[in-house]
Amino acid sequence: MRYFICAVMTLLTSLALQAQTYEVGMMLGGANYIGDVGSTTFISPNDFSIGAIAKWNRSKRHAFRASFLYAGISADDANGDDRREVRDFSFTNSVKELSLGIEYNFWEWYLYDGEPQFTPYLYTGITAFSYGAQVVDAGDNNRIKTYDNTINMAIPMVVGIKKTVSRSFVLGAEIGARYTFTDNLDGSDPDSSVGSGFGNLNNNDWYVFTGLTFSFTWGRIPCYCTF
Numbered sequence: 001m002r003y004f005i006c007a008v009m010t011l012l013t014s015l016a017l018q019a020q021t022y023e024v025g026m027m028l029g030g031a032n033y034i035g036d037v038g039s040t041t042f043i044s045p046n047d048f049s050i051g052a053i054a055k056w057n058r059s060k061r062h063a064f065r066a067s068f069l070y071a072g073i074s075a076d077d078a079n080g081d082d083r084r085e086v087r088d089f090s091f092t093n094s095v096k097e098l099s100l101g102i103e104y105n106f107w108e109w110y111l112y113d114g115e116p117q118f119t120p121y122l123y124t125g126i127t128a129f130s131y132g133a134q135v136v137d138a139g140d141n142n143r144i145k146t147y148d149n150t151i152n153m154a155i156p157m158v159v160g161i162k163k164t165v166s167r168s169f170v171l172g173a174e175i176g177a178r179y180t181f182t183d184n185l186d187g188s189d190p191d192s193s194v195g196s197g198f199g200n201l202n203n204n205d206w207y208v209f210t211g212l213t214f215s216f217t218w219g220r221i222p223c224y225c226t227f
Contacts, residue, residue: 021111021219023063023170027051029211031071036188036199037089037144038075043175045210047072053213060108065123069097073185073207089198091144091186093132095207097178099156101125109162111217116164123158127178134187135195144187147194154178162213172213180205 030045051069058064076090107119132146160174183189185205189197 021057021217023053023055023057023215023217025053025170025213025215027053027067027069027209027211027213029209031073031095031207031209033073033075033093033185033205033207035075035183035186035203035205037080037091037186038077038084039079040081042177043208043210045208047074049209049211053215055103055215057109057111060110061105063103063105063109065099065101065103065125067097067099069095069099069209071095071097071207071209075186089136089142089144089187091134093134093146093185095129095131095185097127097129097154099125099127101156111164111167114167118161118163120159120161123160123174123176124156127154127156128152129154129178129180131182131185133184133190135190136187136198138195147190152180152182154180160213168217170213170215170217172215174209174211174213176209178207178209180207 029049031047031049032044034042049069049071051067053067055063055065072094074092077084077088101124103121103123105119105121109117109119111117128151130149130151133148133150134144135147137143137145156176156178158174158176160172162170162172165171181204183201183204188199189201
């Protein structure tokens with residue numbers, strides 16, 4: 001019995017050793033949208049974003065990650081090309097996203113030996129987000145307005161860097177594009193029952209988060225069974 005208990009404890013300790021470090025913190029920065037209105041610059045944050053992030057560092061090379069992000073998005077044809085300037089559309093919207101996925105570290109990320117840590121990383125997974133479905137209101141000087149709140153999915157594609165700033169805190173910077181499964185963040189593809197579309201209806205909209213993450217980390221390496 002004693003040896004059985006020891007074996008079980010050793011197994012549990014071994015699993016815990018690989019998954020001991022956790023992180024919770026904040027995301028803060030800016031967001032921009034890419035679609036059928038305004039500028040086509042891929043990274044051009046013009047609205048405020050804030051969120052929360054949590055990670056389970058499963059190994060030195062990867063972590064399971066969850067995050068919640070609120071991002072304002074807006075665009076104005078005055079900032080687009082000549083054709084868009086003539087059209088003169090503009091809109092404002094916001095997204096609230098919940099994202100789950102895997103973060104991959106290019107270099108080993110080990111927080112137990114007290115040495116400074118630094119690594120670039122990639123993140124991807126699946127994102128669910130809510131937003132205001134938009135439509136051009138021909139009866140109100142072609143203003144783009146929200147007619148419904150809805151939920152859709154997106155694929156996050158994130159690149160970043162992170163560094164320990166003490167034994168318990170991590171500072172990171174990242175740029176993350178979300179490819180959405182909708183073309184109506186901007187009113188260009190509404191339900192046919194409420195209005196008609198415009199622009200390129202074969203390309204879905206994107207939104208991009210650019211900013212900082214700041215997280216608190218904890219967890220210690222447990223002792224192995226010494227029986």
